[in-house]
Amino acid sequence: MMMSGIASPSPRRRKRKRSGWRGVLYIAPAMALVTVFFVLPVLFTVWMSLHKWPLLGKPAWIGLGNYVRMVSDARFMTALGFTAYYTIIVTIAIFAVAFPLAIFVEKQRPLVSAYRTIIFLPVVVGLASASLLWVWLANVDSGLIAPLMQRLGLTNGRINLLADFDTAFLTIIVMVVWKIAGFTMIILLTGLQAIPAELTEAARIDGARRWQRFRYLTLPLMRRTMALALILSVTGSILAFDQFYIMTSGGPQNRMISVVYYIFNQSFVSFNLGYGAALSIALLAILVAISIFQLWLLKVGDERP
């Protein structure tokens, strides 16, 4: 008590003493890491994208050559199309599962925190581990799903889930929903719990039915949270790589090559490092555009509470 009494009358001295460059020393390690492993690589990516850059030998300046090549690269366009398709389907699937789950675990009831924890468990393991686990479960001879369906009489014989595009795609969607739904559920749950109980109570007294309360009260008030969950799901899905690489190796007839997978192939399998860099810049531009859209979406949410 006495200490603070003595210390408080001299705020000006404190300010003078602690301004200047001493603080820079504290943030220096962080700034050094961000500079060397983030700012430099980003600038370097731009520089590389303007070169033909083999793994060995001298890079050659080719100006916008890589970008010209990109625009007419049918396989890149296919990868873009597939990534967009995957992003839309998986985001819808995650929301379709996570929203009911969030409502289910919202109220404080017996065992509710146990349910929450169990649903959340797959989120903390790696996507690589999850993919490995599910590629085994989906295996036609040694896995669980196909033999189980056969034994239950749902299918005639065992179907090879990963051999056909649609079933392989569905398997990956189920795996990703299993892995991610808990995360989206928790995000949505924070939004649900932020809605004042008095509001829902008032609506109930005014005679609003359950669906009406959800449609005209919960949904509008969840706008910000949903925008956040949506953006996290969309940006995460655009960067998908592990599941396609591990579960289908690019999938039946190479139809499951996502954008990151294609960049990986160009850069580290074919060693077209310059072209890979140009593709990376395209990916980066897409994601920055989405981030800006995100900020706009959140702002719109603010204006209309």
Next chain:
Amino acid sequence: MRTRREIRARKALRDRIAYHGIGIGTAFFFLAPFVIGLLASFRPSSESGLPPLPPWPVSGISFDAYRILDGFGSGVLQHTMNSLVVSLGTVVLTVAVSVLAGYGFSRYRFPFKNALFVLIIATLMIPFQSILTPLFIILARLGLNNSLFGLMLVYVTLQLPFSVFMMRNAFDAVPKEIEEAARIDGVRDLKLLVRVLLPLVMPGVATVSIFAFLNAWNEFLAALVLLSSNENYTLPVLMMAVRAGRLGAINWGAVQAGVAVMVVPCLIVFLLLQRYYMRGLMAGAVK
């Protein structure tokens, strides 16, 4: 009156049954893959190629799958150590760097302070997947290609936006009077930070640590690209060899064993430190 109470009681019972029915069904879906995989990993070689119906070992528990997994790469112990070294190293460095930076951003004023803070946070917008190629080249120029330390530095950098944000908020929440008192007692600078303030921001440190550990332990793409020699592989990269199999045949027992080795530590860390994990998630979500 009685009938009404009876009806209400029956409805409550029905609601409770429906609630727990849905709850147990959902929990089963989210838990079953782990349990089935773990149980199946203890089946002997003779069973590991068969569908897990039932998933538990029928003819006695066996460690065949783990023994076969050990035959890949430089042995599962070596690769687990690699993963552990990278993950724990990432935790230590992330905590050290973000505590210093969080303190600096919270307590000092210096030119371009806000711009630098925004720069660190803005790296979140740029996915590291898009800068892997130059990272590969920069690490090679620094003599850190194919090195666990190089990979660790990359992971630390990826953790910084979240960690610095968390630690700045943690220091912001500490009353300035405590520092003033310590200063008057003659405790200054780093000593002040470590002795007086660090114990007060421990929850923040726990949150930063658990995220750093899980992300480093689970990361796959950067490790796949940046590590080139067998003995340095972390567990997820090692598992690619297991997944590819030998002579076209995949040993699924080894896959299950590998998944168990990768998954169990994550689940234990999460269940022990759940409170701090959720705190971090909420902080991220609210931001």
